[in-house]
Amino acid sequence: MNDVLDFHLADLAPADADSEYAEQRFWLSDLTVLAEYRATPYGSPSYVVAHDGSVTWGVPGKSQIAAIKVARDLKLNKFTVETAYHATVSFAQNWLIEKGCPPERMARVGDEFVNPADDLTVRIEQQVRESGTRYEVLDSRTSDFDPCETWTLARDSSTGQAPIRLFLEEWGQDVGTYTMREGAFADEDAARCWLKERSSPLPRPPEFRGEATALQTRAALARSDGASAMPKVGVDAHRTPPAGTTHRPNPGRSM
Structure with a gap:
C-alpha cells in the first residue's frame, strides 16, 4: 500500500x-x-x-x-x-x-x-458530485486505449423525460485534459444503441436545451432593451451623415 x-x-x-x-x-x-x-x-x-x-x-x-x-x-x-x-x-x-x-x-x-478541458465539463462534474441519490448507476465501462474514455449509464430519478443518462468522459493523454458530456435517452436500449453505433451526436438533455433557449431569449431581450434605450432621431433631424463620413457594412461582421 x-x-x-x-x-x-x-x-x-x-x-x-x-x-x-x-x-x-x-x-x-x-x-x-x-x-x-x-x-x-x-x-x-x-x-x-x-x-x-x-x-x-x-x-x-x-x-x-x-x-x-x-x-x-x-x-x-x-x-x-x-x-x-x-x-x-x-x-x-x-x-x-x-x-x-x-x-x-x-x-x-x-x-x-489530468484537468478538465472546459467549463461544461466542470459543470457536469459538479452536477454529478452534488446530485445525492438522484442517479442510479446501471452500468459503466473504462477504456485505456483507443478510444480513451469512460462512460456511466444511469437512471435520473428527477425527470420523467429522457430519464436514461449517459455520462461520457473522453481524455487526450497528449494534451493532459479531458471532457465530460451528458446524453439523454428515452430508454436503456436507445442509450446502448448509441454507444454501439456512435452515428449521431450525443443527444443533449431536454433541460439543457431549455436552458440554452432561455439564454438566447434573455440575450434577445437584452438587445431589445438596449435598442429601445437609445435616443430616437426626431422627424426633423438631418437624414444624411455629416460630410466626410460614410455608412457601409463592416465586411468582417454579419448583418
Whole structure:
C-alpha cells in the first residue's frame, strides 16, 4: 500500500470480514490518491478518492476509481472500511459525500493530474458530485486505449423525460485534459444503441436545451432593451451623415 494511504490501522483490528478484506486489498492495489479528506481528531473518518492501477491488469472495462471511507473506533480498537469502484471521479466523490464527507472537502482534485478541458465539463462534474441519490448507476465501462474514455449509464430519478443518462468522459493523454458530456435517452436500449453505433451526436438533455433557449431569449431581450434605450432621431433631424463620413457594412461582421 502506498505510504500516502496509511490510514494508521496498525494498532486496530478490522470490525468485520468486509473491512478485513478491504485492508488486504489495499496492500495488493496500486493506489494513487486523487482527492482526500482526513478529518480531525484522530478517531474521525477518512475519505479518499484514488486511481487503482492494478485494475488494468484484470478484466477489461472495469472501473478504476476507488472511493474509500475508513472509520476508527478507538474505544474498541477497531476499524471499518467501505469501498466502491466508479468509472469517474465525480461519481466516486458523490458516493463519499453520501457517506458523510463534507462536499467542499471533496470537490477538488490535485493540479498534477489530468484537468478538465472546459467549463461544461466542470459543470457536469459538479452536477454529478452534488446530485445525492438522484442517479442510479446501471452500468459503466473504462477504456485505456483507443478510444480513451469512460462512460456511466444511469437512471435520473428527477425527470420523467429522457430519464436514461449517459455520462461520457473522453481524455487526450497528449494534451493532459479531458471532457465530460451528458446524453439523454428515452430508454436503456436507445442509450446502448448509441454507444454501439456512435452515428449521431450525443443527444443533449431536454433541460439543457431549455436552458440554452432561455439564454438566447434573455440575450434577445437584452438587445431589445438596449435598442429601445437609445435616443430616437426626431422627424426633423438631418437624414444624411455629416460630410466626410460614410455608412457601409463592416465586411468582417454579419448583418
